[in-house]
Amino acid sequence: MESTTRRGRVLVVGGGTSGNAVTVLLRRAGIDVDLVEARPDWNVRGSGITLQGNALRVLREIGVWDEVREHGFAFDSLGLTAPDGTVLHVGDVLRTGGDDLPATLGMQRPMLQRILADAVRASGATVRLGTTAEILAQDDTAVTVRLSDGTEGRYDLVVAADGLNSATRAALGIDAKPEPTGMAIWRVPAPRPAGVERSDLSHGGPCYIAGYTPTSKDTVYAYLVEASRDRAAVPPESYAREMRRLAEGYGGAWDEIRESITDPAQVNYTCFDRMLVEGAWHRGRVVLVGDAAHCCPPTMAQGAAMALEDAWVLSRLLAGDSAWDTDLLTRYYERRIDRVRTVVDASVLIGQWQLDGVQGDVPGLIDATMTTLKELP
Numbered sequence: 001m002e003s004t005t006r007r008g009r010v011l012v013v014g015g016g017t018s019g020n021a022v023t024v025l026l027r028r029a030g031i032d033v034d035l036v037e038a039r040p041d042w043n044v045r046g047s048g049i050t051l052q053g054n055a056l057r058v059l060r061e062i063g064v065w066d067e068v069r070e071h072g073f074a075f076d077s078l079g080l081t082a083p084d085g086t087v088l089h090v091g092d093v094l095r096t097g098g099d100d101l102p103a104t105l106g107m108q109r110p111m112l113q114r115i116l117a118d119a120v121r122a123s124g125a126t127v128r129l130g131t132t133a134e135i136l137a138q139d140d141t142a143v144t145v146r147l148s149d150g151t152e153g154r155y156d157l158v159v160a161a162d163g164l165n166s167a168t169r170a171a172l173g174i175d176a177k178p179e180p181t182g183m184a185i186w187r188v189p190a191p192r193p194a195g196v197e198r199s200d201l202s203h204g205g206p207c208y209i210a211g212y213t214p215t216s217k218d219t220v221y222a223y224l225v226e227a228s229r230d231r232a233a234v235p236p237e238s239y240a241r242e243m244r245r246l247a248e249g250y251g252g253a254w255d256e257i258r259e260s261i262t263d264p265a266q267v268n269y270t271c272f273d274r275m276l277v278e279g280a281w282h283r284g285r286v287v288l289v290g291d292a293a294h295c296c297p298p299t300m301a302q303g304a305a306m307a308l309e310d311a312w313v314l315s316r317l318l319a320g321d322s323a324w325d326t327d328l329l330t331r332y333y334e335r336r337i338d339r340v341r342t343v344v345d346a347s348v349l350i351g352q353w354q355l356d357g358v359q360g361d362v363p364g365l366i367d368a369t370m371t372t373l374k375e376l377p
Helices: 017-028 053-062 065-071 109-123 167-171 236-247 254-260 303-318 326-356 362-373
Strands: 009-013 032-037 049-052 073-075 077-081 087-092 104-107 126-129 133-138 143-147 152-155 157-160 179-191 199-204 207-214 219-227 268-276 286-288
Touching: 009 017, 009 152, 017 032, 017 053, 017 109, 017 303, 049 053, 049 109, 049 303, 053 065, 053 303, 065 104, 065 109, 073 207, 104 109, 133 167, 143 157, 157 167, 167 286, 179 236, 179 254, 179 326, 207 254, 207 326, 219 236, 219 254, 236 254, 268 326, 303 326, 326 362
Parallel strands: 009 032, 009 157, 032 126, 077 199, 157 286
Antiparallel strands: 049 104, 073 104, 077 087, 133 143, 143 152, 179 219, 179 268, 199 207, 207 219
């Protein structure tokens, strides 16, 4: 791949967390960006998201930290409870984003998407919703892309941010695919019970993990982790009833949360997957970020953080003095792979210990992993 301008034209495929983040950061560096998103409304469903300090650090770089802080709920501790709600331990969480940011912030997932989408619009990027992209050809200088609206264009670089089941990744001949880990999670938004001011987790009872995280001054999202089932055995119309049934094994704040679980459309059931693309995250001038390159169970709440860090590292390299060539995209991969692998492996191992009934050192593994994440990516 030959050198090209350091201020080229970029196509970002996918308007989720990593795609929105890389678009804003590249625009801030003066780089022309087109973003295409398959969904016509650019919204996401979801109950909530937990953002650790290293994710908040990138959101501050994007310029949306003040709005995220206003609409989310920040806290610095984690509670462990018995299934009946008795608090067994409360410990401080490492501030992986630095001492000037909270350790953790919970927020409603659609709110984070709205904030990032608004930042993309304000950046001056060209946005096409309800649009997909097909790589037609590439050479040493550019990538030729056909959009689903029938138009074609040539770009100096294509950033594939089209998620876990990335069509772009598959089209490049990268055969990595998400693999189930054997666990699944029920999630639901709920009114915030009085006194809930941090995440609390219970290990035991009818599920492997029962937890909740405040997402604003008025809301939480609650989650139950179990062994994965055949999706056909759990029809969506039964989601609320089934989650309430599982939640009956938990007390404390769960008593109030459980009573609010009435709308099956608000309940999400998702199986845990693992994936890590090895060797390189690019083919020619097409490069992967976020879930298109890696995914892991949410046992360490680091999925969004890893996607945001991808966007930050790649955008800084593209905005620097180096030519946009194979060496640059290889440096991007080399800066990310060990850090991401550490998170993926630790997240999977925590779940596997639970599936196998092994008393692994979960606090020690989390502490060691989070300590590495305090360093800049």
